[in-house]
Amino acid sequence: MSVLLIAEHNNKEVKPFTLNAVTAASQMDQDLHVLVIGNKADEVAKSLSKVSNIKKVIHIDNEIYENYLAENFTPLIVKQSANYSHIVCSANTFGKNLMPRVSALLNTSQVSDIIKVISPDTFLRPIYAGNAFATVKSMDQKKCITIRPTSFDPAPSSGGSAEIVKEEPGESSPLLKFIKKEEVKSDRPELGTARVVISGGRGMQKAENFKLITAIADKLNAAVGASRAAVDAGYITNDHQVGQTGKVVVPDLYIAVGISGAIQHLAGMKESKVIVAINKDGEAPIFSVADYGLEADLFDALPQFLEELNKLNTIQK
Amino acid sequence: MKILVAVKRVIDYNVQVRVKEDNSGVVTENIKMSTNPPDDNAVEEAVKIKESGKVKEVIAVTVGEEKAQETVRKALAVGVDRGIHVKSEGILEPLAVSKILQKIVEKEKPDLVFMGKQAIDDDCNQTGQMLAALLNWPQATFASKIVVKDKSLEVTREIDEGLETIEVNIPSVITCDLRLNEPRYASLPNIMKAKKKPLEQINVADLGVDTKPRIEQIKVEEPPKRKSGIKVANVAELVQKLKNEAKVI
């Protein structure tokens, strides 16, 4: 049987996390098809047809699909599902909203937010906010699965040449209507979804010193985080707090500056792919989780860091 | 109008969970349990709407073992009118819970169903959406603002890109975000009054719902401990490693 991946996009471009989901989905079965539901989303279908792992793109287009209303998407997916063993999508607010609706109508028990494909029916998923990992086996014939995108590498966006098949749209649900979407316009990415996070702790000593952090954040297109100690000390507002009582982040790169690494803070960032610690106390617990540790005074190290970054020709953003 | 609020009993969010030695799950004995935090927001919102006069009755429902009714009592103490406890033992998957709630909805005929966006134990984030699908009602998940209109709700949702506002017809299912409101505290007299409010107990077997697990939990483990990496000598080496070895900048 085959896998059907529901693509997330904005009608113009594929959302990057869809490519991470492609990687996960193709580990369940090589015969991977992607469903693009949108409004004038031909470009999206086209770009997905070039993704190497994708064998077929199903495109359903209508103005009623301009916005992601699960009530409108669900009947289409349920109809398509007849030919598939796995229905998958990313576990972000798009997929979290949509997939259970599909799953219930297919009378199958969804597996949410997987971080590893062990076999086509067995998956690893975090529970208790990542404080435990559960290995679960789906016994349903048809499996509905959402994927934690940051746990999988993105699939290469070229090299494929899948056929694009157009299918007929369904009807618009009379039960609800879309009113508006307000995208948060920020010069910096959101802490929860940023690829790079740079956080400051008590070692920053005062609020003004956070400008050393923000300068680097701007350079790396990173979100700015903070430890609870820095928030409590009033250096920065609490919406920046990373940790058990703040946000849990899983960026590709996490840079902890002047953070000792209280276990509450580690709980919020230890799943990050690469961790850098800059601290002058060589015994600080943060070094026990850091891939790269720099024992140095942050007031020397941060300006140098910015200088070194400026020397680079290219920086991934 | 009538609102049904679903509440779940989970390990308190301040308690550090511990994996059982035999990897069959996490330790729940001798551990402080509480209402799932966003379920408190769901209760608060329902009670607020009732206080505004737009709703006549708020009913809280929970599914689980005997002690799960503590969560219903807590809801009764902050203004919910009556409670329902569907008694069941063992793990119930969200699909089973949504089928149980469907039966309760058929029985009680509420106009709205509220619940938390996600339970902090299994982190599934499914029940509300599944219930909406089974009932063929519209859904508004991750609600951070609710405006009640005549025949609909205008709901602002917290999504990855920012905020989305949709209008859902009544009846509908709403799942609540922590940002929706600040739940109130129960006062002593209200806790006492809550003890006298009606709390109906129903055996899950009497509802005629298939609750058999569809997912086998093979094992539960501690997350792998992160190994410590290397110390670099200076900033230049750090940047070089990040660029060429880790390839993250």
Add this chain to the structure above:
Amino acid sequence: MSKEVMEYDAVIVGGGPSGLATAIKLKQLDSNLNICLLEKGSEIGAHILSGNVFETKALDELIPNWKELNSPVKTKVTKEKFLFLGRHKSLSWPTWLLPSVQKNHKNYIISLANLCRWLAEQAEKLGVEIFPGFPASEIIYNQDGSVKGIATQDMGVDKDGNKKDSYQPGMELYAKVTVFAEGCRGHLGKQLIKKFNLDEGKNPQQYGIGFKEIWEISEKNHQEGLVMHTAGWPLDNNTYGGSFVYHAENKQIFLGYVIGLDYKNPHLSPFDEFQRFKTHPAIKKIIEGGKRISYGARALIEGGIQSLPKMFMPGALLVGCNAGTLNMPKIKGSHTAMKSGIIAAETINEHIKENKDLSIYEEKFKRSWAYKELYAARNIKPSFGWGLIPGIIFTGIDQILFRGKLPFTLKHKHADHETLKSANKMPKIDYPKYDNIITFDKTSSVYLTGTNHAENQPVHLKLTNPNLPIDYTLDKFDEPAQRYCPVGVYEIQRENNKAKFVINSQNCIHCKTCDIKEPSQNINWVTPEGGGGPKYGNM
């Protein structure tokens, strides 16, 4: 705005063994009495921490059929050991040479938190109204100065004292008799002792800080029912303290350390002494390969009868360690606390029915077995003021030869906050680094307590003089709060060479050590918002 009022026959402040015993006994005496019990923890048991080797004497009197009621009193003591620890060696002391107060056959290894949860179930079945999450924050007096009742804490107040949306005013609870069962150094009990001069003519109260960790250890090291105590290393001869290692059920051991708060060296860190203690070969071999699953700390009373205040006043009684009924040499207080509660209940019943004066409480208590054993044990703790070895020799003579009947009573000379010497006159102590296997730092330890306080509420650790820590205590004593606090609530931060005293009150586990040991009594522990503090499991 006046607060809402509720009236009861008796209001009990605190859901520990003494308060619950009072409540249960009252309902047994007269099921028509209206009894209310308040507990500041989020549930009964959440703030209970104790060794605990339990003597069932009081429980036998209160609930004679406790064995049939599935009580959590199950693990009988089967074997006992006493070790003197040197730096590397240990010397096992023959148990037949132990004074009888330190013998534990017939006793049980229990979790006191679980016993309290079970007692609360029994109390609720009898009709006691129990309200966890409601701290009593204030004493209400009648015009004649007698105690009228208490007020519960306002909820939903921000850190500057403004009302938040969730504001919920506290209530006033009036009672014919209010029973204070807050445990060691209860913050209302402290006020009552002062207002009614209850400690007049008594020695200053003596305290200790007790640490406890629960470990899950490997089967081969575990001997269910084994009780072990140690004295000696790592403490010097002039510091009073020792350890306990109790092998409980489910391969768990309760591992703890108690240090007298009359220690003199401000550089001493009780937490680090405990961590260091675990590295002794005799202890390390037990826990090696095991896993630490819980941590906590709590101050305890050590003063005995010399420091026991008057336990009654107009309209109110003190029970358990809110007065100070712990038997220090026995390292047990649950049975005497429960007994004081039982007697308090009898007193209240007679007071309500026959209008008897509350002073009969103390008369009854003095006639009870609880007082007799406290009397017999009275000289042990002060004798250790002479040092470990003289203390042991004296205790041998006092307890084994004379069975506590020597015709004199030794005195406690100083309150614990008076004993610190200047920092520059005392040796610094170089504690070993934590290995994160056997020894741990404070932050990872506090994580295991499940402690939290709702954000944005007033700081509940009040400084009488906010400048004193930096202007005086830092210089004179190197601010010992940094070390005596078992969870790192107090920190000295330096910013541009300027020192700042920081109070991380969210981490507070309500142990009360700061309230006791602060040399100028400058820290006043008051109740935070209800439900805050630790969430102990089977402590």
